[in-house]
Structure formats: structure tokens, C-alpha cells
Amino acid sequence: MRTVDQVIQQRLNSDVPLVGQVAQYIISAGGKRVRPALLLLTCGALGCEHPERHNMAAVVEFIHTATLLHDDVVDESTLRRGRDTANEVFGNAASVLVGDFLYTRAFQMMVAPGDLRILEILAEATNVIAEGEVQQLMNMHDASLDEQAYLRVIRAKTAKLFEASSRLAAILAGADAQTEAHCADYGQALGAAFQIIDDVLDYEGDAAELGKNLGDDLREGKVTLPVICTLQRCNAAQAELIRDAIEQGQTERLEEISAIVRSCGGLEDARRAARNEAQRAIDAARALPANPWSEAMVDLAASLLERRT
Template sequence: MRLVDEVIQRSLDSEVPLVGQVAQYIIGAGGKRVRPALLLMVCGALGCQDPRRHSLAAVVEFIHTATLLHDDVVDESTLRRGRHTANQVFGNAASVLVGDFLYSRAFQMMVQAGEMRIMEVLADATNVIAEGEVLQLMNMHDASLDEAAYLRVIRAKTAKLFEASARLAAILAQADPALETRCAEYGQALGAAFQVVDDVLDYEGDAAELGKNLGDDLREGKVTLPLICTLRRCTEAQARLIRQAIETGNTDQASDILDIVRHSGGLQDAKRAAQAEAQRAIDAARALPRNEWSEGLLQLAAVLLERRS
């Protein structure tokens, strides 16, 4: 990961000072680097020492960071990881344009990898992520959204880059098609579990600990799995209250809605869905060679469910 960070720092070099300022601000915010770590761990599990792995790990982090910059503008977010978002500090225009810079720099770096298959995987992933973002935008303030529609969004918006990270490692390792598929399945399931847990934390966690405004999704009219599960369990009067908040974005009764979500059993249902995705990841990881890296992948899927931030 230190080598990945060195690649990231070198690759942020630009003759335009604002580009470096904004990019450094968000990349230096202390993110978990889960996607690049996933790529390196799968490489380790497959015995791959290809020197391109560090550069490609940086590429997936750049793509992820670009999506964060654009997401925060679209969502009008003010906090991320405990501090002001880049759009709050530098403005929406700078955030969008630097996000574009990170996308284009990522594509320059993947071309340097010199392999069409790598470019195909990353180009497809980037396109699917963009489609997921648009799909989520279309679903805003739709109180009728069901679990299948929610999963379609998160498998595109979040899980696709996890999937691509694991698949890239298999490609670098020259794994056979069946093993490559299992690696991709691990990444997709892990990414889906990661997003469900993230959505649970928006209703369950402590605002200061999470570094985000508790209930932001509700304010934005974003229907996530805890709300979907709650609507299946609560009384009709409670459901009307939640649907009205989703459709209007009115947060006057946000504390009442948070209380309903926390006590209806909806959060427990959402956690079970996350557990199912994590188990799917564990099952896929068992197809990998047994070593300390694949054991780490199994542990990652299990520990993910204990996230508090």
C-alpha cells in the first residue's frame, strides 16, 4: 500500500495548481483504500508479483475518488470522513472538473499497462458505475422502490469497482477463466455488503463517529435498504410518515423516522442482507489457493459486518 500511495502522489502531478490542491484534499482525507487493497490481496492470494499491480491499484482509487467528488456535488453533501467535502471548500465547479481530471488520469495509467483486457474491464466498470449513478438519481424520492431495484443500483454504483479490482488481479495473475470469475464474484459480493453496511450506519451510527450527517439519505430522498425493510415491517401510519418524507425530502420529523427505523426490525433485516452478501464473498474466496492472503480475504468479508464507520 505504501508503493500504491507513492504511485498516487506521482500521478497527481499537474501544471494546474488547483488540480493538485483538490485531488490532494480528498485523497488525503484518510479513506480506507479498500479497493486498491483488495486488488493487492487477490494478487497475493494468486501468487502474482506483476509490477503493474501497484499502478492499477492506484487507478481504481482514482476512479473511486472521482466518483466521490461528483457524488458530493450531486448530493449537495457537506461532510465526508469527518470534514468538509471538496465542493464545500473549493466549489462545485472545481470538484466536478478535478473529478474529470482523475478519470482521465486513470485512463492514461491503464493505457500504460499495455493490455487490452485490462482497459476493457476498467472501461466497462467506469461505464456501469456512471449508469448506476444515473439510476440512483432517477430513483430519488421514489417511496415505492423495492429491494431488487436497490440491489441493482448498488451492484452498479458500488460493487462494480470492487468486482473490477478483484478481476484485474486475476488477469494480472493469468488465472484461468473459472478462477477469474470466482475472484470477480468475491469482489462484487464484498462491494454489495460494504454498501449495505454503509447504508445501515446512516441510521444506526453516531454522527460524529461516522463523519457524516445522520439521515442524509432520507433528506436527499435516497431510498436505501434500511428504509425499504422498515416499510415492510412498520404500521401503515408509520409507513405514511416515511413515504411522505421520502417524496418531499422534508426532515421535520426525521428524529421520529429514525426511531421507527431503529425499532421496527428493518435494520436487522438489512444487516441480514449484508450477511448474505458477505457469505457469498466467503464462498467465492474459498475457490482461491489457501494461503495467508486468501485467509485475509475471508477475514475481510467477516470483519466488514463489524464496521462502525
């Protein structure tokens, strides 16, 4: 991961000073680097020491960071990772354009291995992520959203890049089709579990630990799994309160709504769904060669369920 960070710093260079300032600001904010770590862990599990693995790990981090820059503009977010968002500091225009720079820099880097399969996987992932973001935008303030529609969105906007990260490792390793499928399944399930837990923490987390504003999902009119599960369990008056808040983007009664989500079992139901996804990831990791790296992949999936930040 230190090598990946070195690659990231080297490839952020630009002759345009503002590009470097904005990119450095968000990259240096202390993200978890889960996606590049996932690629390196999967490479280790497959015994792969391909010389391009660190570059490809940096590529997936650049793609992820670009989506964050754009998401914060779309969501009008003001806080990420415990400090002001890039759009809050540099403005919306700079954030969008530097997000574009990170996408294009990623595409410059992904041609280096000279493998069309790598290009295919990353180009598809980037396209699917964009589709997922647009679908989420269309779903805003829609209190009738169901679990299947929610899962379709998170598998596109979040899990797809996890899936691509682990699949890339299989491609770099020259793995057979079945092994590649296990790697892809692991990444997709891990990404889905990661996003579900993220949505749970928006209602039960600690703002200081999370480094973001609690209740952002409700303010933005996002219908996430804890709310979907709660609407299936709560009484008519509680449901009306929640639906009104979603449709109007109201946060004035966030504390009351959070209490309903907790008391009606919405968080437990969502965590159960996350456990199912984590177990699917564990099963896929155990189909890979048994070694410390694949065991770390199992531990990573299990640790998501204890995530508080």
C-alpha cells in the same frame, strides 16, 4: 499499500495548481483504500507479483475518488470523512472538473500494461458506475422502490468497482476463467455488503465516527434497504410518515423515523442481507488457493459486518 500511496502522490502532479490542490485535499482525507487493498490482496492470493499491480491499485482509487467528487456535488453534501467536502471548500465547478481529471489520469495509467482486457474491464466498470449513479438519481424520492431495484443500483454504483478490482488481479496473474470468475464474485459480493452496511449506518451510526452527516440519505430522498425493509413491516401511519419524508426530503422527523426503522426490524433485515452477501464473498475467497492472503480476504468480508465507520 505504502507503494500505492507513493504512486498516487506521483500521479496527482499537474501543471495546473488547482487540480493538485483539490485532488490532494480529497485523497489525503484518510479514506479506507478498500478497493486498492482488495486488488493487492487478490494478487497475493494468486501469487501474482506483476510489476503493474501497484499502478492498477492506484487507478481504481482514482476512479473511486472521482466518483466521490462528483457524488458530493450531485448530493449537495457538505461533510465527508469528518471534514468539509471538496465542493464545500473549492466550489462545485472545481470538484467536477478535478473529478474529470482523475478519470482521465486513470485512463492514462491503465494503458501502461498494454493489455486490452484491463482496458475493457475498467472502461466497462466506469460506464456501469455512471449508469448506476443516473439510475439512483431517477429513483430519488420514489417511496415505491423495492429491494431488487435497490440491489441493481448498488451492484452498479458501488459493487462494480470492487468487482473490477479483484478481477484485475486475476488478469494480472494470468489466471484461468474459473479463477477470474471467483475473484469477480468475491469483489461484487464484498462491494454489495459494504454498501448495505453503509446504508444501515446512516440510521444507526455515530456522526463523529462516520465523519458525515447522519440522515443524508433521507434528506436526499434516497430509498435504501433499511427503509425498504421497514416499509414492509411497519403500520400504515408509520409508513405514511416515512413515505412523506422520502418524497419531500424531510429531515425534521429523522429521529422519529430512525426509531421506527430500528423498532420495526429494518436494520436487522438489512444486516441479514449484508450477511448473505458477505457469506457469498467468503465462499468465493475459499475457492481460491489457501494462503494468508486468501484468508485475509475471508477476514475482510467477515469484518464488514462489524463496521461502524
